[in-house]
Amino acid sequence: MDDDFRTYAAQRTRWFDVGVSSDDDPHRAGAAAASRALTGPDPRLLVVFCSIRMDPHAVLAGIKEVAAGVPLIGCSSGAELSVEGPGAGGVTVAAFGGSGFSVRTSAATGTRTAPREGGLEVARSAFAGMDGANQLMLLLTDGLVDDQDKIIGGVYEMLGAGVALAGGAAGTALKPDGSNANTFHMHDGEVLTDAVVAAAITSDGPFGVAMRHGFREVGEPMMVTRSRKGRIYTLDNRPALHAYLDRLGAPAEAYHDKEAFVAFSRLRPLCVLRRATEEVRFVTEHADLGEGSLMCVGDVPEGGMVWPLESDADSTIEAVDRVWPAAVEALGGRPARGFLVFDCGIRQDILSQAPAGDQGGEEVGRMVRQAGGLPFVGFYTWGEIARVRGVNGLHHQSLVVLAVG
Incomplete structure (x- = not known):
């Protein structure tokens, strides 16, 4: 046959x-x-x-x-x-x-x-x-x-x-x-x-x-220096929220106004770099602007690397x-x-x-x-x-x- x-x-x-x-x-x-x-x-x-x-x-x-x-x-x-x-x-x-x-x-x-x-x-x-x-x-x-x-x-x-x-x-x-x-x-x-x-x-x-996913990496990868499940406390030993917003060139109000943060972050996720794959993580509205932590849907392992992402319609x-x-x-x-x-x-x-x-x-x-x-x-x-x-x-x-x- x-x-x-x-x-x-x-x-x-x-x-x-x-x-x-x-x-x-x-x-x-x-x-x-x-x-x-x-x-x-x-x-x-x-x-x-x-x-x-x-x-x-x-x-x-x-x-x-x-x-x-x-x-x-x-x-x-x-x-x-x-x-x-x-x-x-x-x-x-x-x-x-x-x-x-x-x-x-x-x-x-x-x-x-x-x-x-x-x-x-x-x-x-x-x-x-x-x-x-x-x-x-x-x-x-x-x-x-x-x-x-x-x-x-x-x-x-x-x-x-x-x-x-x-x-x-x-x-x-x-x-x-x-x-x-x-x-x-x-x-x-x-x-x-x-x-x-x-x-x-x-x-x-x-x-x-x-x-x-259609997103573009912004800058170099960042190390997750402290996290628990989807809560990221520090990136490159800096408050995660500040490191993330700085890297992406966020407007000033996103640092202290929850509504402005959500409007900015919901279209700019993080990419978790793993040995065999890359996984996109949605940055939720549950960031703590006071302590400077981010919250993602899904695990973001401590000691791993993440990449801030951005995109446009094209x-x-x-x-x-x-x-x-x-x-x-x-x-x-x-x-x-x-x-x-x-x-x-x-x-x-x-x-x-x-x-x-x-x-x-x-x-x-x-x-x-x-x-x-x-x-x-x-x-x-x-x-x-x-x-x-x-x-x-x-x-x-x-x-x-x-x-x-």
Whole structure:
């Protein structure tokens, strides 16, 4: 049997497609999006990104009408991504099908108080008894969890570094009173809150995972001389807040006015330099301007190195043209069938500062061109997950692309 025939035979064993609906009725939207995604026989997994503005129970009921019994994971989204552009208020569905895929889904609740235990639970028996040289865990965490890196740490304890991870954190939207609406997750026929859901997938074809952020390093790396988890007290033995703001040329009011600090810092994260990877950390509003400490989402290890970052609309959009080819290249020369996209919601804010006030339309236009006619869906996340080696894989203000080969 020659290589061309093996490739053809493998292609016949699996398929990937997507469906989108912006119908105002959540039941009809779920049914329509799922129907459009189910283009082949033997569906093995549905992945759903559902607007926070929709009733997830009704969406699930619609999906079950056309895909009863198909394993499913999903989560809430502040805004969705597809070939139709960025949109808020819809349902997107990706379908994996064919005997070339094997899938096991899992879920855990209580991750806001016990994130590590949630990671352990969803990965505990994830790949037990599953064949396939290519393994991927698709992981949807909760954007309201402070220590999402602990979820990934729990997954690592169970699976080690040999399994690639891709995914993102469930998004939400602000309520009229300024607070966050509660996120939700979907697992098979259930709607969950305070949860993490996962799909362990093996395939007779490859997966390609890539991450890019579009930020530029400012100056030289700085040493984290005192920190605890995400709280950074000193950089290069100076108060971290002052060292960070000085390096980035912040306005004077950012040093003493919390509102000015938040407006400046939320678009200027830190990059944590690790042995095998670089991870972007969002600088939160919980800085202590009095003591001069910074607070990041995710661990920033003492003794490590960090790099202050900055960007603009052009560099943010250009990340699409870097991450997409990297994900395809990771397939090792095999063709892609389609893509899942996990894009940080704050990247939308950066794009909105462009002269034309782009809210993601140009970015998604780049995605359409890079996809070259292949299907893709995604959502704007509250944290991005991409790991192909090493222990960690949590990112912020980044763009993650999963290529399905």
